[in-house]
Ligand SMILES: NC(=O)C1=CN([C@@H]2O[C@H](COP(=O)(O)OP(=O)(O)OC[C@H]3O[C@@H](n4cnc5c(N)ncnc54)[C@H](OP(=O)(O)O)[C@@H]3O)[C@@H](O)[C@H]2O)C=CC1
């Protein structure tokens with residue numbers, strides 16, 4: 001007998017919509033997008049489009065959308081694809097509507113503004129984290145794409161077999177959820193760091209010089225947070241760092257490119273685009289100082305001084321080529 005799962009995706013922005021499309025390829029999944037954006041919900045239900053985020057693309061007609069939080073009552077599995085800073089309060093709110101054995105998977109970046117790991121704060125017994133080298137537009141266009149599933153082994157096995165069947169989405173696995181959450185925020189920060197030198201030099205030699213330093217710092221961070229350093233070899237590690245830091249589709253790399261070309265930046269968080277790496281620079285810049293380990297993280301410190309302490313581009317370059 002075929003399995004049947006109701007998947008409710010919280011967030012009908014670019015990535016939530018792309019994931020809805022792919023999960024709908026498995027006809028045993030009922031896929032529902034939940035969004036605060038009423039115009040987006042209406043567009044999906046009436047026109048099978050999400051014109052705000054994908055002006056030219058038609059979605060699978062089986063995908064339904066709603067703004068009613070009661071929908072979470074029906075979920076066997078929830079994917080969280082809203083900005084990471086609102087996830088904890090959001091899950092606290094929907095908890096009362098939701099089945100106790102629902103699997104809640106965080107696809108957004110893994111840390112809240114105060115430095116808490118999101119999956120450790122979500123008030124559900126079955127949680128997981130799923131991150132990988134996956135630009136939304138390529139997921140939407142049906143290209144084979146991969147994630148690391150961080151969570152319990154039995155949840156991984158079921159999710160892979162039942163939900164991802166026929167979707168062209170592939171998984172590797174770790175039980176170290178925290179390491180998956182950590183990799184996802186670090187690679188955004190290092191995408192800015194590498195974007196900065198790409199913007200300035202446009203040189204593969206220079207890019208990979210800084211890329212290699214970034215991998216070393218990511219490994220130090222895994223140790224600092226008591227995580228398995230093996231996760232660096234998963235899709236969410238080297239895979240996502242490479243994708244985000246070396247491709248101009250990335251918003252974080254683009255921010256670095258612009259800074260490397262001398263444009264000034266707005267750190268207020270008011271930007272309409274999600275550039276989560278700048279928050280990570282602040283968090284990790286301060287955290288490494290508080291723990292007196294800043295010398296092990298020269299890229300982070302150089303970025304922090306440039307983005308939050310008014311150092312200039314030349315200071316950044318001097319610091320990272322040291
Ligand atoms: N884009 C990509 O390629 C990838 C993105 N991700 C991650 O997915 C997460 C979402 O990113 P992405 O889809 O790109 O971002 P978008 O900005 O496209 O989508 C976020 C959605 O969440 C909504 N939202 C904002 N605030 C709230 C709130 N308080 N409650 C509920 N919904 C809210 C937004 O609505 P509104 O526009 O009205 O604010 C929007 O619909 C991020 O953590 C990102 O890093 C992961 C892998 C790939």
Ligand SMILES: O=C(CO)COP(=O)(O)O
Nearest residue numbers: 132133134135250251252
């Ligand atoms: O997270 C992403 C790919 O995994 C998307 O990266 P950006 O947020 O930098 O666009």
